[in-house]
Amino acid sequence: MARKSLIEDVFDIVATLPWWVGVILGGAFFYAFKVYIPESVSDPLKPAWTPMFDVLAWAFLGLCLLAALTSFIRRLRDKRLFDRQSSIESIRNLSWSQFERFVLEAYRRQGYDASETGAGADGGVDIILKKDGKTTLVQCKQWKTQRIGVKPIRELAGVVAVARANRGIFVCSGSYTAEAKEFAAKSGIELIDGEALTVLLAEIKGEPEGDRVPPTANVCPRCGSDLVRRVARRGARKGEAFLGCSAFPKCRYSRNL
Numbered sequence: 001m002a003r004k005s006l007i008e009d010v011f012d013i014v015a016t017l018p019w020w021v022g023v024i025l026g027g028a029f030f031y032a033f034k035v036y037i038p039e040s041v042s043d044p045l046k047p048a049w050t051p052m053f054d055v056l057a058w059a060f061l062g063l064c065l066l067a068a069l070t071s072f073i074r075r076l077r078d079k080r081l082f083d084r085q086s087s088i089e090s091i092r093n094l095s096w097s098q099f100e101r102f103v104l105e106a107y108r109r110q111g112y113d114a115s116e117t118g119a120g121a122d123g124g125v126d127i128i129l130k131k132d133g134k135t136t137l138v139q140c141k142q143w144k145t146q147r148i149g150v151k152p153i154r155e156l157a158g159v160v161a162v163a164r165a166n167r168g169i170f171v172c173s174g175s176y177t178a179e180a181k182e183f184a185a186k187s188g189i190e191l192i193d194g195e196a197l198t199v200l201l202a203e204i205k206g207e208p209e210g211d212r213v214p215p216t217a218n219v220c221p222r223c224g225s226d227l228v229r230r231v232a233r234r235g236a237r238k239g240e241a242f243l244g245c246s247a248f249p250k251c252r253y254s255r256n257l
Helices: 006-015 019-040 043-084 088-092 096-108 150-163 178-187 194-205
Strands: 113-116 127-131 134-141 167-172 189-192 227-231 241-245 254-256
Touching (some): 006 043, 019 043, 043 096, 088 194, 096 113, 096 127, 096 134, 134 150, 150 167, 150 178, 150 189, 178 189, 189 194
Antiparallel strands (some): 113 127, 127 134, 241 254
């Protein structure tokens, strides 16, 4: 992949900030190149450098304003995406990038300064949260059928330690294995699964308590069928009891007891 230019890097950084920050930065660049720097240059050189400073002033102003507009459109898009979600089914139908933006907006609405790390260079982290002087690293996985094992939880714990962040959060729309839950509890990684996302969505939207479906209700959140108690006969969970959808094999939803 071709290396990005300085202009592209500046645009990408400013576009991740709140739109009003981009406007302020644009004004600051314009003042610096149009007024402050020319006045700092010695008189003999000023006529030669002034045209270049004018070009830079307008170029950086336009770049920052364009990035601010991009930031505004992205925030509006994320808000609409979040507001359209009504259940775990709709969340699971999101693409992986939409899922990340959904999680991003969820934390913004909880008062966090939330930003994406950028595709391809996250080092196991998708979102960075800042609040009250503390930093939280968030990993998102939009796995609809596969349960999250311990490996990605270990990787996130390692990144949190190396980055010296205050904590780590792993978010998925499905569920976690028992081994993953055990490791997360020991390492201090917070796990959020599909059921927790449903509750979080209702809380942020301010839905009345009586209108929420409790995560322990014996109703399949995917198809609405009854959940029945079953015991695993094979695999890593052999002998463990769990709740499975009565519509199996048409619906393969399951939940740990």
